[in-house]
Amino acid sequence: MLKKQRIMSLKKHLYCLYLVVFAALSWAGCTSPETTAMPTLKDAYAGKFRIGTAMNTDQITGTDAASVAVIKEHFNSIVAENCMKSEILQPREGKFDFTLSDQFVEFGTANQQFIVGHTLVWHSQTPSWFFVGEDGRDVSREELIARMKHHITTVVGRYKGKVHAWDVVNEAFEDDGSYRKTKFFTIIGKEYIPLAFEFARTADPNAELYYNDYSMYHEGKRKAVIRLIEEMKSAGLRIDAVGMHGHYTLAYPSLNSFAQSIQQLGAAGVQVMVTELDISVIPSPYEMQGAEISTRFSYTPEKDPYTEGIPDSIAKLQTDRYKDFFKVCLQHQDVVSRITVWGVNDLQSWRNDWPIKGRTDYPLLFDRKNQPKPVMEELVRLASQYTVNPG
């Protein structure tokens, strides 16, 4: 009997040893692919929040098959990087071109992805005819409202029941919280924002509607956005979430301010999303660090230090940054509904050309050959440390 007990105990110890060794090998990635196949990013975060990416023209048309494979494997939400902006959808008044946007929506539908339309009202990438009358002068308030209504109604109506959510208004505030003096604002007044949301809701009552902006860590801007949410809610208007772009660097923004933005926006009664995440590793030429696309600086070689690749130390800093942002989102799963990265691989990122044209940056999760960076495995592992929030 005693001998049997000893054998049992030995067996138990051996089994435990096996488990420890197996776990260690898996951790180090030394076992066969069948036993350790890494979950995809979307699977790792399933039930926590959606994982999205922006799609460019080559991906939408299928020319870039390698990136398309990555999109299908790792992302359960997509947003159009450019093809749903008004300069593409309505380059001339009344002449809509849905060629690319139709393909984009078909792709998302075929792959059961959560499709986000970006963006209905924005001061950038809007064709100039939008604001100008036949006499070459600014159109009247009534005319601009009518044009905005026609654009929103046509676009949202076309994709009713297919596009699940819209970035209705993009970047309406300055960092100090004042209204950005766009043509929409100067001609219509601040009511252009609730009007745009209302036109979108009427065109598709079931679509989620978002306000999207950068630098939400500036207290002034954050307060202005919270005020907007409160005003819209008390007027009975629909606003489901606020998107924080997330065009970050290794230094900006601080994690505390990132977390604070999520908490305060969430407390205002909306979901919060990181909608355009990319983390630049090359020198930032300016202090303010927003994402105004017209901001431009001239190229100098010292501002482009990693043309041949990034040092391991920098790659590690970026991995840690990504993990830190994801960790904060995991800690706020109750309000965070999505993280979307702004593109698939480093080669395609707009950060190579903004705010300085022609640099070599490494801001995304996949390298120039579409290989997952080490950060991918770290993000998957990180997700497993957090249980799904029952709420």
Ligand code: XIL
């Ligand atoms: C960028 C695209 O990535 C570029 O290809 C384009 O040339 C300019 O716009 N904020 C936004 C996005 O809301 O639409 C912008 O996308 C990046 C900043």
